[in-house]
Amino acid sequence: MTAGGNAEPVGSCPTPLPPGEAVLLGHGSGGRLTSELIDGIFLDRFANPELARLGDSAVVEVGGLRLAFTTDAFVVTPAFFPGSDIGALSVNGTVNDLAMVGAAPLFLSAAFILEEGLLVEDLTTISDSMAEACRVAGVTLVTGDTKVVERGGADGIFITTSGVGLVPDGLDLGPDRLLAGDVILVSGPVGTHGVAVMSQRAGIGFDVDIVSDTAPLTGLVEEVLAAAEVHCLRDATRGGLATVLCELASASQVRLLLREADVPVLDAVRAACATLGLDPLYVANEGVCVAAVAGSDADAALRAARSHPLGARAAIVGLVESGPEGVQLETAVGTRRPIHMLAGEALPRIC
Amino acid sequence: MTAGGNAEPVGSCPTPLPPGEAVLLGHGSGGRLTSELIDGIFLDRFANPELARLGDSAVVEVGGLRLAFTTDAFVVTPAFFPGSDIGALSVNGTVNDLAMVGAAPLFLSAAFILEEGLLVEDLTTISDSMAEACRVAGVTLVTGDTKVVERGGADGIFITTSGVGLVPDGLDLGPDRLLAGDVILVSGPVGTHGVAVMSQRAGIGFDVDIVSDTAPLTGLVEEVLAAAEVHCLRDATRGGLATVLCELASASQVRLLLREADVPVLDAVRAACATLGLDPLYVANEGVCVAAVAGSDADAALRAARSHPLGARAAIVGLVESGPEGVQLETAVGTRRPIHMLAGEALPRIC
Numbered sequence: 001m002t003a004g005g006n007a008e009p010v011g012s013c014p015t016p017l018p019p020g021e022a023v024l025l026g027h028g029s030g031g032r033l034t035s036e037l038i039d040g041i042f043l044d045r046f047a048n049p050e051l052a053r054l055g056d057s058a059v060v061e062v063g064g065l066r067l068a069f070t071t072d073a074f075v076v077t078p079a080f081f082p083g084s085d086i087g088a089l090s091v092n093g094t095v096n097d098l099a100m101v102g103a104a105p106l107f108l109s110a111a112f113i114l115e116e117g118l119l120v121e122d123l124t125t126i127s128d129s130m131a132e133a134c135r136v137a138g139v140t141l142v143t144g145d146t147k148v149v150e151r152g153g154a155d156g157i158f159i160t161t162s163g164v165g166l167v168p169d170g171l172d173l174g175p176d177r178l179l180a181g182d183v184i185l186v187s188g189p190v191g192t193h194g195v196a197v198m199s200q201r202a203g204i205g206f207d208v209d210i211v212s213d214t215a216p217l218t219g220l221v222e223e224v225l226a227a228a229e230v231h232c233l234r235d236a237t238r239g240g241l242a243t244v245l246c247e248l249a250s251a252s253q254v255r256l257l258l259r260e261a262d263v264p265v266l267d268a269v270r271a272a273c274a275t276l277g278l279d280p281l282y283v284a285n286e287g288v289c290v291a292a293v294a295g296s297d298a299d300a301a302l303r304a305a306r307s308h309p310l311g312a313r314a315a316i317v318g319l320v321e322s323g324p325e326g327v328q329l330e331t332a333v334g335t336r337r338p339i340h341m342l343a344g345e346a347l348p349r350i351c
Numbered sequence: 352m353t354a355g356g357n358a359e360p361v362g363s364c365p366t367p368l369p370p371g372e373a374v375l376l377g378h379g380s381g382g383r384l385t386s387e388l389i390d391g392i393f394l395d396r397f398a399n400p401e402l403a404r405l406g407d408s409a410v411v412e413v414g415g416l417r418l419a420f421t422t423d424a425f426v427v428t429p430a431f432f433p434g435s436d437i438g439a440l441s442v443n444g445t446v447n448d449l450a451m452v453g454a455a456p457l458f459l460s461a462a463f464i465l466e467e468g469l470l471v472e473d474l475t476t477i478s479d480s481m482a483e484a485c486r487v488a489g490v491t492l493v494t495g496d497t498k499v500v501e502r503g504g505a506d507g508i509f510i511t512t513s514g515v516g517l518v519p520d521g522l523d524l525g526p527d528r529l530l531a532g533d534v535i536l537v538s539g540p541v542g543t544h545g546v547a548v549m550s551q552r553a554g555i556g557f558d559v560d561i562v563s564d565t566a567p568l569t570g571l572v573e574e575v576l577a578a579a580e581v582h583c584l585r586d587a588t589r590g591g592l593a594t595v596l597c598e599l600a601s602a603s604q605v606r607l608l609l610r611e612a613d614v615p616v617l618d619a620v621r622a623a624c625a626t627l628g629l630d631p632l633y634v635a636n637e638g639v640c641v642a643a644v645a646g647s648d649a650d651a652a653l654r655a656a657r658s659h660p661l662g663a664r665a666a667i668v669g670l671v672e673s674g675p676e677g678v679q680l681e682t683a684v685g686t687r688r689p690i691h692m693l694a695g696e697a698l699p700r701i702c
Contacts, residue, residue, distance in 0.1 A: 023469040028499025032395040041475055045482040046492040058493035062517060065414045071460035071513055073498045073621050075505075107411050109422035111511045113464070117373040141397040142409035145511075146388060147424045148379025149700060154426075155504040160496075162422055162461045162513035166413060284468055324476060349500060 029239025029347075031342030043217070054251070055174055056100035056235055059088040059167050068103035070094055071162040077349045079126065079156055081200040083211025086159055087129035089286060089351060093237070095216045096228040100233040100289065102225055103165030104218055105139035112146045116205040126157065137216035139163070159227045172313075177231040178252035183298040184318035187220055187311045188213065189264040190226055190241045191280030193287070194350050195272045197306050204275075215287035220308040227304035228297035234290045237351055239342040242281040244290050245318070246328045246341045257322035257338070261332045262317045281329075284344050284350045292320065375696075381589025381635075382693030399604045401457060405602070406525055407451035407586055410518050417520070419454035421445055422513040428700045430507055431478065432551040434562025437510055438480035440637060444588070445514040446488045446567040451584040451640065452524055453576055454516030455569055456490035463497045466508040477508065488567035494569065502510040528582040529603035534649040535669035536642040538571055538662045540615040542631030545672070546623045546640070547700050555626075561619050566638035571659040578655035579648035585641045588702055590693040595641050596669070596678045597692045606674035609690070612683045613668045632680075633693050635701045643671065 026033040030101075050058045056068035074090040095105045110130065114123065127241060134141055192283035196212040198204075216236070224230060232252075236244045241263065249256045258281075265280045272282045287310060293301040298316055329339045377384040394403060395485045396435045401409045408421035425441040446456045461481065465474065485492055547563040549555075552620075567584070576579060583603075587595045592614065600607045615629045616624075638661060644652040649667055656662035 021471045023465045023471060023474065023499055025499050025501060026468050028497060030463070034497060041471070042495065042497075046495075048487065048491050048493065050491075050493040051495070052434060057458075058458070059680045060493055062457060062515070063414075063416045063417070065416060065514070067413070067418075069458055069515060070494050071462045071511070072496045073462035073464050073511060075464060075498045075500050077504075107409070107420055107623075109420060109424045109513050111424035112508055113426060113511075114374045114379070116374060116376050117627050120372045120374060120392070127392050127396045134397065140399050140401075141376050142399065142401040142411055143396075143406075143421050144393065144402070145423045146379060146385060146393075147426045147700075148374055148376050149506060150376060151427050152503065153428075153506040153700075154509075158505075158509070159462055160422070160424060160464075160511035160513075162460050162462075163513075164411075164413070164418070164420060164515065199415075205445065219658060274481075282515060291387060350505075351499075 007168035066167040068165040070097040073160040082196045082337045084214045087126035088133040090159040090161045091133035094161040096235045098165035099218045099221045102171040107163045110142045110144045111160045115154040126286040147183035175251035178292045180322040181295040182320040188288045213287035223304040228301035229294035232292040237286045240282040243342045255321045258318040258326045259330045379697040380696040381415040401688040417518040421448040424511040432621045433547045435565045438477035439484040441512045442484035445512040447586045449516035450569045450572045453522040459492045460513045461495045462511045466505040480673040526602035529643045531673040532646040533643045533671040539639045542634035545634035564638035574655040578647040579652035583643040587636045591633040593691045607678045609669040610681045
């Protein structure tokens with residue numbers, strides 16, 4: 001069960017949720033509270049091995065085929081933000097969840113929840129954007145649903161997309177498959193999407209335009225899979241790179257070392273994060289993935305990623321070590337400190 | 352593209368939606384306005400034959416298999432209503448959309464949009480209800496997503512489920528496959544779900560408890576398909592029986608005759624509809640389907656439906672005639688008049 005496309009916590013010791021407690025914004029952050037909600041309520045009730053794996057997509061067998069199946073609700077606010085909108089985001093997000101298990105996207109569904117009063121013009125623009133994103137990703141939207149709720153019953157527009165793809169034979173990627181000696185590759189600069197949405201929301205104009213990185217990662221993933229032995233792919237959305245690495249360390253029970261100086265961040269995003277008080281390692285991405293690759297294939301994977309336009313700034317940012325489970329950050333000045341999942345909710349409704 | 356699980360209008364002459372216009376509650380009714388929204392915005396942009404068919408589920412080919420794929424957003428208010436809640440409804444609704452193309456349900460996804468402040472206790476009850484509905488329907492929930500929006504950004508809880516099923520070889524059901532001479536079978540009494548939700552919402556207590564009919568129709572459908580030549584199945588949710596029949600008449604370009612006196616309606620529901628000013632033919636059902644069956648198999652289909660507990664009150668309620676496209680109602684007193692799709696929105700947020 002993914003919470004937000006990927007930032008699915010796989011906490012080993014969830015705090016039980018007491019009755020009488022209320023859902024908080026942080027339960028949707030993709031961080032520790034989301035983990036508690038999922039572990040405390042959903043995993044027990046819907047107990048099955050595929051759900052428990054908490055991958056970006058479930059991989060299920062049907063008639064001898066291995067299908068990838070995934071869903072994501074998009075509630076981003078505002079619906080229009082620099083570089084894109086909720087329409088393209090809702091297509092790319094689900095396409096990327098499929099890509100993270102190595103699946104090419106085949107079919108999408110879209111369920112719209114519209115607030116009474118939404119401008120038809122805006123819905124039309126969003127639909128155009130979805131259709132274009134489907135075309136670019138090579139996926140067909142084959143079924144949908146539309147509900148309308150009264151004014152105040154929702155916030156403009158929510159879109160839930162689900163996707164079906166085909167997983168190639170012999171490929172078995174998963175958050176629990178990291179091995180000591182693997183390297184951690186990041187496919188592009190981090191933090192861009194979150195900062196783009198936040199700047200729009202806060203009405204902050206930065207000197208340099210920062211636009212969302214939302215994009216389909218299928219092509220880039222194909223290049224990397226063809227070139228290297230990959231153990232895990234993960235879409236670094238809610239909770240950002242840091243939270244994703246914490247999940248992987250926990251699921252694989254390994255120690256990860258992340259070298260801060262090697263993590264690509266656009267200068268404008270770094271400056272904006274400094275202004276907004278954000279750490280780019282915890283800011284959401286919508287077109288960046290993390291790959292755990294066999295150490296011997298590090299160079300091949302990096303070359304393959306950089307051969308794709310979306311991976312021009314890919315980098316090896318860390319490695320899997322033997323040692324106690326967790327993530328260690330090697331700072332720019334050479335010290336080490338442990339880092340943890342996003343604890344609260346710095347950027348609500350970012351996707 | 353289904354609007355609400357099934358009540359998908361297939362209007363032949365949609366009114367274009369002018370820019371500047373706003374989305375109305377009626378655009379989510381499953382009736383004429385929904386048809387205009389879907390035809391005017393979505394169908395052109397996502398043009399493909401499967402979407403254009405507007406079935407309850409899309410049927411797509413993957414590696415030689417015929418998969419059914421469907422999605423529905425559930426926004427029912429209140430989330431708890433007599434006999435059930437949004438959790439079971441969200442499972443049964445998608446299971447039934449799969450059943451309408453003859454598919455047994457295999458896998459479900461669930462995407463939750465939660466309003467900050469929702470009681471964890473209520474979410475737990477809803478999850479229990481979903482898990483039990485999955486168990487009864489024999490379907491596995493394998494992937495999910497959870498988003499939280501701030502207070503006032505949504506109304507408690509919305510759940511979007513998507514489902515994948517396998518369509519048996521050689522079976523090709525569709526709203527465009529009705530033939531003159533077919534009979535129309537209804538699997539149970541109509542209007543019950545809508546009245547159950549409305550009575551809860553309005554705080555109206557009826558002498559006789561009216562509880563939602565939400566239930567998985569897979570087993571009943573299997574019985575009918577095994578016994579009779581079926582041309583179309585349709586889940587009579589939003590817009591009710593009348594709207595569904597209008598859609599089928601339009602999609603197949605045939606004339607349907609509906610005999611009012613033969614339509615099963617629980618006495619308590621009939622009385623409640625009289626009180627509330629509703630026509631049970633237009634009130635939503637969540638455990639009732641409509642089947643178009645070859646006339647020669649009418650008795651066999653009826654026996655098969657009645658052999659299933661959910662079909663004990665199944666009835667043949669009409670037939671497909673040659674003649675101009677449309678639906679004619681033969682009233683209890685023997686007169687005939689045309690009936691049309693639900694035009695506005697009598698019962699918003701019923702599913």
